Amino acid sequence: MAKKLKEAKEGKIKYVPPPPVKVSAPTITRDGKIGIKFNQPLQVPDFIKKGQSGRLLAEGGIPLSEINVQRDIIEFIFIQKSGLDDKIEYSLDLDHWTEEGMGVKINFKNPLLISKGKNNDAMVSVIKNKNLFVSKESGEPISSKHSTFANPVPRQVPHSTSIEVVDE
């Protein structure tokens, strides 16, 4: 970034700033994996980077399993549209976070209750902390406009079932 700006100032290159930060609407698989892709490389927060490389809190890292996704990163709200009286319960785990995207696992207590009715249930996701989604090149964070999504949740396969087998 600094090199590019320097070269642009010296007139060696024409600097074209990157587009605004956007994340793709999350995709949700039949085994509860939420995938989010970024439209350009984003800065991975330092505590995530250190946590993913096995460094502990004393060294400024947090293991992904200890991150409270809902409280600190992205708020997920499940919309039950099936109309049945089944009580849906789920928890969230941060699976990975790279410059290109991130993954969150939804652990449904009973996956067979999901989208069981006539209409698919849905998941609304809202990025809580925009400063965690910052362009690596421009340093600009994601805007509020691009921070909220809603997706249908497909019917889920039972625990420990491979989706490759089910989809065949």
Add this chain to the structure above:
Amino acid sequence: MLSKVENAEDDDVAADPDQPKEKPAESPVESALKQEKNEPEVKVVGPTIPPGKVLVDNKVMESLLKENEARA
């Protein structure tokens, strides 16, 4: 023929003041929450934290987030 085409374009551009204004497009969130007629009630469900799961303390997280902002 050309004049007909031009007139047709003019017709498209001219807005009828008596016509109701076009509704703004529905956001994906509005659409997800929408309850169709004769459909059962929509319920909103948040995640739970499994008992025994260790999560980083809120204050520690706040300080890490501030550090992250400062670095950015």
